[in-house]
Amino acid sequence: MEDDIIKVIVTDREGVEHELEAPTDMNMNLMEVCKAHDLPVEGTCGGMALCASCHCYVQSDHELGEASDDEEDMLDQAFFVEDNSRLSCQIRMKNSLDGLKVRLAPV
Numbered sequence: 589m590e591d592d593i594i595k596v597i598v599t600d601r602e603g604v605e606h607e608l609e610a611p612t613d614m615n616m617n618l619m620e621v622c623k624a625h626d627l628p629v630e631g632t633c634g635g636m637a638l639c640a641s642c643h644c645y646v647q648s649d650h651e652l653g654e655a656s657d658d659e660e661d662m663l664d665q666a667f668f669v670e671d672n673s674r675l676s677c678q679i680r681m682k683n684s685l686d687g688l689k690v691r692l693a694p695v
Contacts, residue, residue, distance in 0.1 A: 594681065595608070598692065608627075618642075620677075640663065642676040645673055674690075
């Protein structure tokens, strides 16, 4: 079972780092993991890439794959977008993301 848990480091909007345990066998995304740990991620659209309320900045060199057209469209409308911006609802938890570091975007 231990092989199905990875560590993800999330820096909240106050600059505090949180080391979260994330299961890789439940098809969860990063937004759901953050919410499960009571971090302030809205996820207003429920993870459908329709609102950008889970916007984050990827700060590690993990390979996430290309953003979908829907994700790109939402980021085009979001505030404070950077080159490393992603929607956390579109980042699925998998073993290759062990040690992933992200920072929550301002709202």
